[in-house]
Amino acid sequence: MSESDCSKLHIAMFPWVAYGHFIPFLHLSNKLAEKGHKISFILPEGVQPKLAKMNQFPNLIQFIPLVIPQVDGLPPGAETTHVVPLNQQKYLAFAVDQTRDQVEDILKLLKPDMVFYDFWFWIPRLARQLGISPVIYLVASSVFLGMWLNPKKLTEETTVEEAIELPPGYPSSTVRFKAEEAPELLFYAEDFGSGLSLQERIRVGLIESDAIAFRSCREIEGPFLDYVAQGFGKPVLLSGPCLTETKTPQLDEKWDKWLSQFEPGSVVFCSFGSQIVLRKDVFQELVLGFESCGLPFLVALKPPQGCLTIEEALPEGFQERVKGRGLVYGGWVPQELLLHHPNIGCFVNHCGYGTMWEFLLSDCQILLIPEIADQILNTRLMVDELRIGVEVKRGKNRQVSKESLSEAIKLVMNKENETANMLRANRAKLKQTLSGRDVHEEHINNFIQALKDLVQK
Incomplete structure (x- = not known):
């Protein structure tokens, strides 16, 4: 492709069918469209209305509907993980795998320069057949990619010691799993549709990609990004945080009014994202921890298992x-x-990856209670490497007690505590490094240039 031809790129986006993947892919799409590049966003046909309001450049970002077939084991009409429990998501992955012919027809018609994907291991080969460059775009951190560089393939027979062993050359001895967390890691060894584990899906996608793209920057993950680049022998492209400026910068009156009752910096806010549903006993222990900390608090959690409402x-x-x-x-x-x-x-x-970027640009003290594998490693990165947060201690069976939560809150909120002040200073310094439109502009401009270089090869 000539320089003039690639002055504006056409990129197809095809993420895993979860809002935690749609949204960061759309954030990146908005950043690219802001620079005049064309985006064709492939997603289930029922999802488009829910994401339309987040599309800031409808003249450049086109949603391409995909019909998800019905397969055995999948709830009728299911298109995303939002309505499919974790233990049934392998059927959802299998269903989307059956859309290969649909996707091929779409790509033949659109003729994009490149396609961004994550879980769809079959995309790289298909893309190359059509003269399209495949780029894997990961909405997880590079610290988590360590397991895919481990020469030991995870299986259901993998021992705890094998599962948590650090691969050769891994750049940290502290950003790792503990023995009691091995079951979370071994989830990636289980069947995830089409006879493949989630680890195999992503590993094939990594190996067969032209480049590995991260929603990240060197200030946060530098040594780990270098490790991934060297391990896979691929260019690593960094888009930066890619947080889209909201069109409604003012908080709704009901929240502002409630928060305004309290002193600046005094309220504890808790949220675990849209996917995590706690057991009732775990939920109750947590809210009792907030009660006993003695500070004002706002807790936003989904009703726990077996409950229709929070109140009950x-x-x-x-x-x-x-x-x-x-x-x-x-x-x-x-x-x-x-x-x-x-x-x-x-x-x-x-400490989900999207949430991580939001709190990195805030002024809050950070307390972390990771639930699943990538969140665990994100947490160790924040706590042990960057030293900007505290991981709440767990007891027997990895449970968080009301006492440990309350103590952790009191620790980080104590303005006379040396550790709390160290965390506050580290986070403020990092925020200053990451903030500012110039920094974000530099990241996205470098990212786009790297994409152009890739297409021109």
């Missing part, structure tokens, strides 16, 4: 005891806007 899940007498000080909410909340409210002083979260 709360401990007896809880609402009366925390009235006027604490609020537990079961619906969606504007997390990013809440994190920038001056009265929020502490954020308790699961």
